Amino acid sequence: MLILSILLYTCFLAAPAIANVEKTIFTAPESITFGDARPNLLDLHLVSLSPKKLAIRTALPVVFPTEEYPRGLSSWYLLGGLRPGQRYEVRICWAATQPTDFLLESFEVTDVFDSPALLQDLSIYAEERQSSLLGEGLTGSSEPTAVKQSALFLRIQSVASFYTTNKELMQYPPPVDVNIILDPYLLNIFPQSLLPTAAYIILLAVASWFLSGFAWAKLQLFVQEKQHSD
DSSP, X not given: OHHHHHHHHHHHHOOOOOEEEEEEEEEOOXXXXXXXXXXXXXXXXXXXXXXXXXXXXXXXXXXXXXXXXXXXXXXXXXXXXXXXXXXXXXXXXXXXXXXXXXXXXXXXXXXXXXXXXXHHHHHHHHHHHHHHHGGGTOOXXXXXXXXXEEEEEEEEEEEEOOOOSOHHHXXXXXXXXXXXXXXXXXXXXXXXXXXXHHHXXXXXXXXXXXXXXXXXXXXXXXXXXXXXXX
């Protein structure tokens, strides 16, 4: 009866999807030491996600697939301060009214630096980002980076997936508003963000189990009294 109650409440709480979600799941690598030599990770000026900053909201540029960009435009992020061996997932959520295909990939830092194609893609994004931030007086940080930590690069490639007779939109699709979320797994099994929902469903299921038992007992008592009166 308890299992049936859980299923019923799960169906009851289900709501129509009004957003799209794409994700990638990975296990944090062993910690490595990042030196102070320039250039370093700080000089890339990448937006970072970590256990202290689990989510960001931003707008990602998109293009229609071309020979130059078959998988769309690349946006790079840094996943830092991870716990080695722990399982994580990164989700990207966006409105269903903005049809877009996203591809999420995580790379170890050494793999990116050892791959000319990945390093070139990262360098192009970092240069464009630094150019856009020059107006804010951004300069290289003097903060030391000789720390040992588990970190990964996250690459998000975005492709517009709609069609319209508006030629301007087809040539210049608007940026897509997204939420990017880093979600650690509890015991490497269950996403941490789903814990409140799971607790709520279990609480309702347990309450319904006791309530159904009480109602069944009352019903049996009513039937017995009815039989005696007859």
